[in-house]
Amino acid sequence: MAASRFGALLFAVGVFALAAMPRPDAASGVTHTVTMDGTTFKPASMTIKLGDAVVWTNEDPFPHTATAIAATPAFDSKPLAPGGRFTFKPAAKGDYPYKCTLHTTMRGTLHVE
Amino acid sequence: MKMWLFAAAVALAPASTVFAQSPNDAQIASIVVTANQVDIDAGKLAASKTSNADVKTFAQQMVTDHTGVNKQAVELVTRLKVTPEDNATSQSLKSGGDTNLTTLKGLSGAAFDKAYIDHEVAYHQQVLDAVDKVLIPSASNADLKALLVKVRPAFVAHLEHAKHVQASLGGK
Numbered sequence: 001m002a003a004s005r006f007g008a009l010l011f012a013v014g015v016f017a018l019a020a021m022p023r024p025d026a027a028s029g030v031t032h033t034v035t036m037d038g039t040t041f042k043p044a045s046m047t048i049k050l051g052d053a054v055v056w057t058n059e060d061p062f063p064h065t066a067t068a069i070a071a072t073p074a075f076d077s078k079p080l081a082p083g084g085r086f087t088f089k090p091a092a093k094g095d096y097p098y099k100c101t102l103h104t105t106m107r108g109t110l111h112v113e
Numbered sequence: 114m115k116m117w118l119f120a121a122a123v124a125l126a127p128a129s130t131v132f133a134q135s136p137n138d139a140q141i142a143s144i145v146v147t148a149n150q151v152d153i154d155a156g157k158l159a160a161s162k163t164s165n166a167d168v169k170t171f172a173q174q175m176v177t178d179h180t181g182v183n184k185q186a187v188e189l190v191t192r193l194k195v196t197p198e199d200n201a202t203s204q205s206l207k208s209g210g211d212t213n214l215t216t217l218k219g220l221s222g223a224a225f226d227k228a229y230i231d232h233e234v235a236y237h238q239q240v241l242d243a244v245d246k247v248l249i250p251s252a253s254n255a256d257l258k259a260l261l262v263k264v265r266p267a268f269v270a271h272l273e274h275a276k277h278v279q280a281s282l283g284g285k
Contacts, residue, residue, distance in 0.1 A: 039266035061181035102174060103270035
């Protein structure tokens with residue numbers, strides 16, 4: 001009986017711990033959030049693990065993009081309307097500098113390790 | 114004094130536009146909405162009149178961005194129950210905008226593009242100066258001040274964009 005109660009307690013602790021963790025992606029990894037706010041990426045620099053995903057959300061009253069700076073961009077959200085969201089899940093490790101093509105003063109970097 | 118600096122800087126107004134004190138929140142609201150609307154009107158004209166792709170893209174973005182800022186500004190003042198108060202600075206902005214539109218309507222082709230973009234470079238620089246030196250320091254409501262701080266970087270981006278287009282046109 002005591003063992004049963006202890007098992008239930010362990011289960012409850014486990015559920016609580018899982019709920020407190022960052023939201024897992026559908027396949028694996030964690031989903032991180034970058035906000036587009038005040039014509040700035042917040043945070044401007046983020047380090048994630050391979051297998052994680054990043055969601056950009058536009059909290060400004062006009063469109064923004066999150067576009068990788070490369071000859072062949074690894075990702076390009078295209079213009080996101082206010083309230084819009086874009087998800088990118090890197091397929092390889094490395095640094096991904098990116099910008100808003102509409103407001104080129106707005107830049108960020110994604111480090112995937 | 115601050116208000117005089119703002120009026121002169123933004124509207125390129127004559128020195129007769131003199132204020133003895135800083136603007137209150139109702140006056141700032143009116144200045145913000147008018148400053149955005151002036152750029153929206155110029156952008157609409159440019160987008161419809163230019164045949165230069167870079168100028169058209171810039172003009173369309175000015176319409177989109179400043180419309181978005183104005184929507185948020187109007188929502189804020191409505192929530193705060195602040196009625197925008199017309200003042201000499203907002204009137205100078207409107208007058209300066211009307212003069213610019215009249216000038217632009219008399220131009221075409223490359224001359225139009227240059228006049229529009231040159232004005233956009235000067236206008237955004239002057240609005241930024243006013244935002245930094247007058248509007249943000251004078252705003253007493255925290256939400257109004259926060260809105261000004263939030264939209265300021267967009268004006269910096271617009272200025273850089275305008276300068277880039279200006280350079281592509283062989284301008285200054």
